[in-house]
Amino acid sequence: METTHALWLLAVPVVALAVAALARRTRIAAPLALVIAGLLVSFVPGVPNFELNPEFVLFVFMPPLLFSAAWQSSYVNLRDNFRPITLLSVGLVLFTTLAVGWVVHLVVPGLPLPVALVLGAIVAPPDAVAAVSVAQRLGLPRRTVTILVGESLFNDATALTAFRVAVAAATGAGFTWLDGAGRFGYAAVAGTLIGLVLGPPLHRLRTRLNDPLVENAVAVVAPYAAYLTAEAVHASGVIAVVVSGLYLGHRFTESPAITRLIGHSFWKIVVFLLESVVFLLIGLQLPPVLDAVSQRSWPSLAWWALVAFAVTVVARFVWLFAVSYFPIKLGLTRNRGKGEEPDWRAHVVVGWAGMRGVVSLAAAFAIPFTTRSGAPFPDRDLVLFLTFTTVLATLLVQGLTFPALIRVLRAGGADRESYTDTVAEAGAQHAAASAAISRLDELAASEELDENVVERLRHMAEHRQLRAWERLGGGTVPGGGEVPSATYRRLRREMLAAERATFIRMRDERRLDDAVLARVLHELDLEEAALQRD
Incomplete structure (x- = not known):
């Protein structure tokens, strides 16, 4: 029996990798393909129930995924977009929690408001993995992608804190909204401080090891160290991981080249494997979720699921347009009187990109079974069902239509950004190569060097200097032949x-x-x- 159980556990990553590989070949968004595959596999006779372990997700999966995303994010770009990211990762999460909780409380007979708010906090944070993979492939503007990534980095901290406050209220722990605000403030500030405190010593340790394998091993331990340290003092482990990841990623340029090569490849493999398994597990949750609500009326369940999904989506659009247009109309921003209006197409794209993921499911499964008095937690099975249907609906409905929406709105801007990047790269390559040649001339003047070696190095520097400029021609010359850099490669x-x-x-x-x-x-x-x- 133990061997059979182990084989089923092995089958999860094997199937996940196979589906993800097929999705990459067919240019289908891998998260969507994995969720669909999980749903189909869950109906196969003999397949056991893979009930999601919330601690396994929050303590094993989430730290490396968050750390890798922060590591590869641009601290400068995130800082430049601080306001929209904060409005989404904090303001929108709290607004969605209240909106979903209030409406579902009104629609579902007998559902206590604190329990409805637990549901609202669970479905509030979007998971931008699927959206970003589509956005980058279809060429959304870099600023839009940065905002989506920044939102996904920080919104889990807000949602999990709101979830704990709502659960405390639902179980009779005596929390008030003031207590909740204080708890959120403490978790955010303490988590940030822990990330900042851990970042510098970890960076100094890595730069002094002079061993690429050990340096990257330290990076593997770093997210767990940040997360567990923060959680031990009841701070936000999510924020601690993100802050430390941003710091180490920003300073990664100071590491040796071989360390960067190994680290880049390692994190791509880890993220690919973990994300593949996580999205397959989402689809595999269907049987246990349906079993939990099998005694309820299916028409009522379908209606409640539709309401929860609709409010989750609409709340995102209401918040986006409200915080963008109302300040302008009221004269509270610098745009007033300049004829500058927010790009409504970008708002529609960001609004439709609010797909939910595994963090929502992990939080739902983490709901306690009983209250402080020992009574069963009210409607726990219903909250779990509505979470699953909301996650599934956002992934399938929004995920499958997201590429078409981008094309219809013509919201892409990557071609223009690509040209701008190439021009900037060409200028930087020219300046860098000029500096390299100047340094070579200084060394040649002060030392007796082999002329053949000097000329070879000079030729290599000049080749690099010209390569980016040649790329502006698309890799060909007017006659249709290759540019010298393409021929050289x-x-x-x-x-x-x-x-x-x-x-x-x-x-x-x-x-x-x-x-x-x-x-x-x-x-x-x-x-x-x-x-x-x-």
Whole structure:
């Protein structure tokens, strides 16, 4: 029995990776494909119920996923968009909690308001993974993507704090709204301080180790250290992880090149695996959720689910347009009188990007079974059902229509940004190469150097100096041929392939040891990676 159980556990990541790989090949958003696959698999006879363990999600999955997202985010861009990110990650979450809780309390007979607010806090935070993957593929403007990422980094902290306050009220722990506000303030400030306190020493430790594997191992431990330290003092582990991740990611440029190469590859693999498993698990939750409400009226359940989903979506649009247009109409912003109106298309895209994810389900499963008096928690099964249907509806309804919405609204702006980036890169490459050549000239003047070595280095610097400018032509010259940089990369890749084949043949002929082969292939791989264009 134990072996069979272990095989089923192994089947989850295997199926998740297979579906995710297929989705990447077919250019389908992997989170959506995984959720659908999980739903289909849950109906297969003999498949056991995979009930989501909230502690497993919150303590094992969430820290590395949040840390990686923060690590790869731009601190500068997030700082520049501080106001919209705060309005979404704090203001919108609290507004959604109240809106969903109040409406569902009115619609569902006998549902206590504190319990309805528990549901509101659970479904309040969107998970931007699916939305961002689609947005980047379809070329949404960078600012829109930054706002979605920033929202997803911080909104979990607000929602989980609101969830704990609502649960305390529902279980009779005697919390007031003032207590809740104080608890939220403490959790946010203390979590931020813990992230800031842990960031600098971890960074100094990593830069002094001089061992790429150990340096990246420290980065693996960092999110768990931040999360558990914050949770131990009842602060926000989410904010602690995000702040430490932003700090370490911002200072990652000070690490050696090989450390950055290993770290970049490692985190891409970890995130790909964890996200694949998480979204498959969402779909697999259907049987236990349906079993919990099997005694209720299905027409009533369908109506309540529709209301919860509709209010969750509408509340996001109401908040977005209210905080964008009302201050302008009231003359409270600098835009008044300048004829500058917010981009309504960007607001529609951000509004429709509010897909919910595994954090909502983990919070729902974390609802206690009893109150402080020992009585069963009121309508726990209903809250779990409405959470699942809201998460599923946002992922499928919004997720499947999100690409079409972007195309219809013509909200993309990546082509213009790509051209601007290329121009900026060309200017920076020119300045950097000029600095490198100047330094080479200084060294050549002060030392007796081989002229062939100096000329080779000068040629390499000049080639790098011209490459970004050539990219402005799209990789071709007016006559239809390749630009020199493209020719150089193509020929050098062919040369590297020939070198690699020779090394492998010599290994097969027992003229080269596998340890030597691994070392020389690693050097070739690094050079080939440097030839790749993102």
